[in-house]
Amino acid sequence: MQVNDNKEFQPLIVAFCCNWCSYAGADLSGTNRLNYPTNVKIIRVPCSCRVNPMFILRAFQRGADGVILCGCHPGDCHYTSGNYFTRRRMTLLFSMLDFLGIERDRTRVEWVSAAEGAKFAATMNEFTEAVKKLGPNRRLEDLRCRKQ
Amino acid sequence: MQKIGVFVCHCGTNIAATVDVKAVAEALSHEAGVVISQEYQYMCSEAGQNLVKDAIKEHGLTGVVICSCSPRMHENTFRKAAAAAGLNPYLVEIANIREQCSWIHKDIATATEKAIILGKAAIAKVHLNTPLVAGESPVAKRALVIGGGIAGIQTALDIAEAGFEVDIVEKEATIGGKMAQIDKTFPTLDCAACILTPKMVEASQNEKITIHSYSEVSAVKGFIGNFTATIKKKRRFVDETKCTGCGACTEVCPMQKVPNAFNLGLNNRGAVYIPFAQAVPKVATIDANYCLKLRKGDVNEKVCGKCAAACTVGAINYHQQDEYIEQKYGAIVVATGFNPIKLDKYDEFAYNQCPDVVTSLELERLMNAAGPNGGTLLRPSDKTHPHKIVFVQCVGSRCDDSKGKPYCSKICCMYTAKHAMLIREKYPDTEVYVFYIDVRTPGKNFDEFYRRAVEQYNVHYIKGMVGKVTPKADGTIDVQASDLLSNEQLHIDADMVVLATAIEPDKTARPLATMLTTQMDTNDFFTEAHAKLRPVESATAGIFLSGACQGPKDIPETVAQASAAASKAIGLLVKDSITCNPCVAHSNELMCNGCSACEKVCPYGAITYQDKEFRTPYRTTVMRRVASVNPAVCQGCGACTVACPSGAMDLNGFSNSQIMAEVDAICK
Amino acid sequence: MQEAMISKAKQLLADGTVTRVIGWKKGEFAYDITPAIFESSEEIDRDFVYDDFTSTNVSKYLVKESKKEGKILAFLKPCDTYSLNQLTKEHRVDRDNIYVVGIPSDGKLDIEKIKAKGITGITGVERDGETLKISTVYGDETMSVADVMSNKCISCKSKKHVTYDELIGEDGEVITSDRFDMVEKLENMTSEERYNFWRGELSKCIRCNACRNVCPACTCENCVFNNPDSGVENKAAADSFEENMFHIIRAFHVAGRCTDCGECSRVCPQNIPLHLLNRKFIKDINSLYGEYQAGADTTTKAPLNDYTTEDCEASIVHERGVE
């Protein structure tokens, strides 16, 4: 959690982006100077299917307020099928988090192609706003890691 | 202790305008393990790279973090620079502070703060980077082409032309495939045999090409550059090396009631046969299901044996056994082709009841000079000349029910136009009706061809569906249809009905795909590695796709793809070895459960299992099934790492601990 | 039934079909039954038991036992056969080295439920049809069997054996149960209510690992929670996050593989309804990817190792149910 001058809650968003589509899409939104908030920090993975649920939990444990996963559009996976596995895994994981009462808007999967710089920026803006509304992650945080 | 060097790039003002690069370098210099933290105008310039190289040498760096533009831009640049300075290139990490920081943020304070965090994440990751060495794997200089139709022949010829050995495996007694059965080709109407058979001969005479006819691939092991295939040469009871193809045996065979498969059962042949006059290899084959001697069970019994007696070179061998050949290949090309679908489910077209309802492929044979009627179009039932022929389009194609196929078979519109035109030209007294859903003629000279059929040859094209085909007592066939344009019901008294039957991949394709660990779509067409960019490669490295096994195609498309697949294969075969991507998965055998979850999600078939002996703490051993990843095949997607419940599977360059370290650093 | 099983076991031992038998062994009281391996007729005569309290699923023991020399006879209840099939599918057992005798089960009793009725000092339990007679040092008690049926049996999903070499008695059918009712009830709560419910439950966890160690799907050579390199290793929940994480990851790792045998909840010393987590996954899989019963066969791909191009998007989680 970052606190800026006007003390508005600034969520920490971790975005896992696949190397081939979404990371390139994020680059493109940079190239096109499309703004999105600094709250979003991107981690590059080869494919969205590399993202283990453990990584997502880890992010929440360490103080992330939202986690978003971006990959190639279904059918466009560089590895042909990776994002299909991602889709099932994340659907089930998010459903479980929801079942445990973790706010469902803290997690999201979005397909962003290398050409969709605008979509990337828009998605990040939207997601950050959504998480901002939820306030700090309290239900899935580790108190030991909370910043003073 | 790690010695990490951090290099922050200004990128002119691209970064420096919104990120306080000095502050970033300063902040990162305090991170654990960082021994040098510098900033520079243009890191990617030669001077910038030298800065990195010098620091590596001077400080004995064990890791390098470059805070600059996207790794997609210059990761390779910096990796090369590191390698030049003697540092393993995979000990370099890039923090993307341009595309994903300076270019999207405006506020210097927050952008700088973010850049520092991204730098810290890269440092955290590089702490856990391990030197990776790209492996090399030798390439066997030989290709296997599965299927000997026009696709397989063209691929084999092209590969042989480039100087590599090629084996064609064809399950039938001759190569040639479907094209050999076709009469004329659209849109030029030249004779198929005239253009195909020379190619067949060329293939048989090419020193680099070995044709295994009447054979199938029974096992494939290995991976790109290093496949081992087992080829089963089915016994044909004729010694190929002796047989001259004279045909004497076929003439003396007393069993002449074998449906002639080449003519689609429209006439009969002997139990010993040569499929057609220009067959390659031109060698006789005995059909054991019909041969009087072989059906007896005991070949030593004195039954028939006329063919052996007639053979002057002693090629007939009733004792012949299946033969298995094992061969190493660098590349495999799949060219298994297609077949018309079975029409069992289409009772409405009376295909099974009425001999005068034929498929288009059957019509090809009926019209072919080498066909059952010597090229005169006669009704199969009474050998009379048909005066009214109805063509039905899309039989089994573009179906949304389970009877047929959901896709368009692509070639039917054109060959029907061809058939209609040929019939009208040869038999002007014959009326031709074509019932279609819509006519699809994209292709060079295709639409002109179709229009010629309509305008010049007066073929009656009727947009509508044929509802029912009923054979009548007088030998004619009642075709009940609807004309969608005039919106009326029609009844046509036809002499013949020709069904443009959908085509489907050959039945051998699916087991083959399993053997090759390649992917197929739900229609059993092989899936290409990328629908647009890698249309002739399968997702499994070293396996290429040629012809209709990948999707419906006409002859020119097939030949084009065959040559494309050949060139891809050649591109592989010219290499002595292939460099493997070192960022691949690897399994920790001590933790592996052998549960096969990873194998199930691997799109490349890179994971295999073996039973391995492990020592227990009690000086005994235990056998355990464990996974191993073939680094030459693995492409590094990481799907397996998540499927693995025990965490035995991890990915080089993006390991669990590396990604978690990045998460930790970002969330700190 | 016990007699038939004993004579079957003795027969198979005598004719050399098997060298060992896995079943259940009598305890100190009427209910404290332990899974056991018998190697002789004498041991079987002395200790073998099959009654209302033999609820332990012995399939998991076969991971180790089937790798030993000599075939082992396993008496499996219908639900246990699903576990065995799943283990066979995952190559965790050597099915050829197991002789499965399918045995019927009309539901097992839960001693905790009996004790929860305030009954203590139990010296004997006798079943007479649907009535249970319990003798205690404080006098005798009677109660209805249905009242103390174990939870996993109340929501029984199948009386059918999906794998066996031989059956004793008639095989049953897959049955429809209301096993998803509680999951649904939770789904219909608000997010806050669900959160409070699960905090209440999971905060009871003492991380004894009984759920994991009894689970037939948890047969990893080295569990991620024991592996210091996995990044999630932990021994005790030092924070509520770790309580959540352990159960989320465990449920996720068995998702699509859990046969819903109910052992996790049965053994939990803190009575946490852990099976609800697994059932949530099962329910989701069934509704999103088509009915799937883990262990029903040994060939079908597990739902998480499979996909279709038409699968729903993860956003479905945001669209359905109660916020």
Add this chain to the structure above:
Amino acid sequence: MNAIDTLIPHIGVVTDIRQDTPDVKTFRVNAIQPDGTASGKVFEHMPGQCAMLSIPGVGEGMFSITSSPTNNEFMEFSIKKCGCLTSWLHAMEVGQQITIRGPYGNNFPVETELKGKDLLFIAGGIGLAPLRSVINYVRDNRENYGDVQIIYGSRSKDDLVDYQEIINEWEADPNIQVNLTIDREQEGWDGHVGFVPNYVKELNPSLSKTVLICGPPIMIKFTLAGLKELGFTETQVYTTMELRMKCAVGKCGRCNIGDKYVCKDGPVFRFDQLDELPDEY
């Protein structure tokens, strides 16, 4: 709360690092004085006692203190690289702080049973580390002991721990007999070649000696058998056990073998004592 708890460690600073063999490094550790300088010892100890060293976040492990108690300037630890913590320690540079607590365990009975005795030290590989403390203690109190003989062997010349000290000090000491051996012939080695157990038998030490032995389990096993053949009894032989512990104060239960806690009742045992323990070490 101001009660002292041994679980709360002190800070030590690594002031010198010596690469002894390819996988053994010896670390010199000093206490941090109130003025921030590094000097002196963190605590006093007896020969054979151990200390828990740790890098917070990496792990904590028990190591023998290899320097002699008679050394008042610093403590030393010879550590072989074999796991996560030791790898980290090996990667340390001078100036690195570590946490240290102790001393733990019992010691070789240098002031009681061993006093006045002829001593024979037998060590293999890193097994010299715990004995070095005793050897130097004995050298510094030479008048209290009889003959002193050291038989030390390793895989190769490069694997001899403290080689410089051995040749410069021990071999130069007229009051000590040093016998070195390496497993296999090696260029530049003109000393004895052969395994320690065989060498011991060859040297046929006097039965008057009390033996202190430390090394790999297999070496200890065969050497002990050899000593018995020569006529030694178990009451004459001391060893120190491997250090698998966590709390080091006999409470966490990890090093419990029979009714003994290695961290508290050991690590030094006489062989006749070990006979009374279950074979779990």
Add this chain to the structure above:
Amino acid sequence: MLKISVEKIDELFKAIAEKQTLYIPTDREDGASEYKKYEDGMKLSGNLNTLRSAKDFFFPQTENLADFKMEGKKIEVIDIREEAEDFVVFGVRACDARSFTILDKVFLSDPVDSYYKNRRDHGTIVTMACTKPAETCFCQTFGIDPTEPEGDVACWSDGESIFFKANTEKGQAFVDSVSGLLEDGDTTKLDETKAKTKEIMGKLPLANLSTEAFGGDKLMEHFKSEKWAELSESCLGCGTCTFVCPTCQCYDIKDFNTGNGIKRFRCWDSCMYSDFTKMAHGNIRNSQLERFRQRFMHKLVYFPSNNNGEFGCVGCGRCMSKCPISMNIVKVMKALEVK
């Protein structure tokens, strides 16, 4: 003897809770009882015993030992210990009360564990005599009389009143602090209750369980017994028995990196766990047999050997009812005592 009427127990609780933190056993939704911090309206459980033992109060499942700050090559140790606040644990049974004696022998022996001692110094244990023992009870095997519990203050109920007796100075201070609510009472009915309980004790199935075959002198005999293989064959290697046991005290020390520093904490560990003795150089107990044996040998042989014959078990019966496969110390004792 001083007493309070059962109806007024809430008043007593309130009075205690006003001065210090009070924990009482109370029923939760699933019928099991557990110790909870007393709040108004909370009811004392009628169950024989709590699901978890009372050891948590002095030896919690996880506790922080120290914090570290790391910067460059520097390490800073932060002593996070704080003086504990006074608290009362009410309703401890005789078995659990004895467990503190056993835990004291471990944690208060040299070197004293300050974390444990801190809580011990500040905790007052108020025990409650049993009236309705269960079949799993075998405290009498270890010389514990459930009708005469130990503890700082012992309590008895005769159904109408609760009687108090201070056993220690701390206990006396506690009784004095609430003496305003207590009155002198007649113990006739209580003596009857005690007698009745004693009678039941004699009838319990495990009444005759004996420790005769065990103790420090039987070390090798039992260690080498062939029975361990059969006893341990179905053990799952979970920690249920250990974690519900009032006397098990093995622990692990771990570091947790919060991102801003290191927290060193200790947590319960179990000798039944496969990685309990796993260290960088290997594992000394690789099989479940060895680990299973260790746990019972420790309670029945090793501990008495070091503690004048006192056993490491108090017969509370928790492991008997909670073991997933119903293997337990009683079965072990019965198997081993047969020669």
